Amino acid sequence: MSTRGFIGLDGSGVPMVKIMADASYDPLSxxxxxWEKHRFNSRNTEYSYIDDIIIWPRTVTTYYPAGCNSSNYVLKCESGGFVFCHAARAIAYYGFLPIIEHRYIDPTNNKARIYRDDTLTNGNPNSMAKVKQNSGIRTTSAYDNLNNHPDEMVSQFGAVASPYCAMSIVTRFPCDRDYTALSTPPIVGNCFFVVDEKRGYARISRGAVDARTAIASQCIVHENQRPLTIVATGSTTLTAGQTQVIALGVDVPDGSIPYIIGAAAGNMASFSSPSSAFLVDASISGNNLTIVNGNAVSITVFYNVMVQNQQVPTTGGSGKILFTDEGEIKMLRPGAASPPVPADILLWSEYRYCPVVAYGKVADMLFSGTPGVSTPARTYTLAVPALDNPPIILTALQKVGADANFNDGDILINANWASSAFGVTLQLTNWWVYDAAAHTITFSVNDTAGSGWVFRYFVLAVPD
Incomplete structure (x- = not known):
């Protein structure tokens, strides 16, 4: 693919760095x-970052970081697969309040398994996403007819087969604990962009900060951080039992993580109320994405491939830091070895850097509906910018005030729904549906525990 880029001052004298998705797009005009026409745009200064990828041991309650216990953990994973984060401790540990994605992974090859048991009391710990089921054959109370939801739910049952483990991806955003943006306009005379091999600098500053003296959190790109990176995105429908191999057409690093999202009634969605058995495998082999539909019905899924693995940055290299050659733009960490690992590549025109286009927190009182009532769920509809590609939507619920089930400040990661013949729900379940035509996201919360929570969200655009 050939691209165009720009490093310099725009027509107003403001510095910027742009990498376009196609050579036909003019970076100045x-x-x-x-959003989708920019692979990277320094004027969209709100990007997402990944600080930790945690692989949890199977079937045991575990605390993070190492050495923590039930009284001082930052994150914990219970034996059934429920993952929680304690807000105050997370701020002390990370310096920010993360939203954490939760997936199930084979740590030997990063194959994602998305699975659901289908027994009558099939509790739904570790829910992942919902997909559109193209069949109406599910009619028994063991599935969902009592709640009139014919959509499959993608999830992970606690008894998933070895070697799959829970995995949590800790995300960071350029905002304070109250989700107020930290970026400020550039100041004339400050160094905005610096590449210095001798000093080991490769930085694009976030705003009114000199890149030569900035720390990582003051930069959009820094030799010690890079924005969340997607190498491929798309959607597909699989027939019952089908294995589908998708040629991604780009160089996919070893260990990249497939990120599967579902659909409901044609709209991209997380998960909803109790539903039937579900099994999907997704893995990367070479430059191909393989998705296996383990169900007896046709399904539709969305996918993103994250350029992220657990390799640490390399050292000892002495090559170029900034490449602009034959329609390619690349920026590497100073000292990166050859070939570089994903953590060494700070920017590359082959990759897609996803800007934050909406974010915030919503108090429980702003959701419609009655607190403490399980049906119907309480909802809040958010208007978002018009987007050509399905976005990445990250959410969490933060508990306010302790009770028998949660600590004060606990953040529920992918809060869950338990189903039975009677549609019993877990406390503080949440899900969402993205309506691309209406440019809205409807967030739903089942708060049988009553009020006392804050809903947090980030919406990231995905470039072409």
Whole structure:
């Protein structure tokens, strides 16, 4: 793929760095709000970052970081697979309040398994996403007819087969604990962009900060951090039992993580109320994505392939830091070895860097419906910018005040729904549906525990 880029001052004298998704897009005249046309745009200074990838041991309650216990953990994974984060301790440990994605993975090859048991009391710990089921054959109370939801739920049952383990991805955003943006306009005279091999600098500053003296959190790109990176995105429908191999058409690093999202009634969605058995495998082999539909019905899924693995940055290299050659733009960490690992590649025109286009927190009182009532769920509809590609949507619920089930400040990661013949729910379940045509996301919360929570969300645009 050939691209175009720009490093310099725009027509107003403001410094910027742009990498376009195609050579036909003019970096100077393309509006910043054409999110999908920019692989990277320093004027969209709100990006997401990944600070930790945690692989949890199977079937035991575990605390993080190492050495923590039930009284001082930052994160914990219970034996059934429920993952929680304690907000105050997370701020002390990370310096920010993360939203954490939760997936199930084979740590030997990063194959993602998405699975659901189908017994009558099939508790739904570790829910992942919901997919559209193209069949109406599910009619028994063991599935969902009592709740009139014919959509499959993608999830992970606690008894998943070895070697699959729970995996948590700790995300970071350029905002304070109250989700107020930290970025500020650039100041004339400050160094905005610096590449210095001798000093080991490779930085694009976030705003009114000199890149030569900035720390990582003050930069969009820094030799010690890079924005969350996607190498491929798309959607597909699989027939019952089908194995589908998708040629991604780009160089996919070893260990990249497939990120599967479902659909409901044609709209991208997380998960919803009790539903039937479900099994999907997704893995990367070479430059191909393989998705296996283990169900007796046709399904539709969305996918993103994250350029992220657990390899640490390399050292000892002495090559170029900034490449601009034959329609390619690449920025490496100073000292990166050859070939570089994903953590060494700070920017590359082959990759897609996903800007934050909406974020915030919503108090429980702003959701419609009655607190403490399980049906119907309480909802909040958010208007988002018009997006050509399905976005990445990250959410969490933060408990306010302790009770028998949660500590004060606990953040529920992918809060869960338990189903039975009577549609019993776990406390503080949440899910969402993205309506691309209406440019809205409807967030739903089942708060049988009553009020006393804050809903947090981030919406990331995915470039072409």
């Amino acid at each position: 393309t509006p910043d709000t054409d």
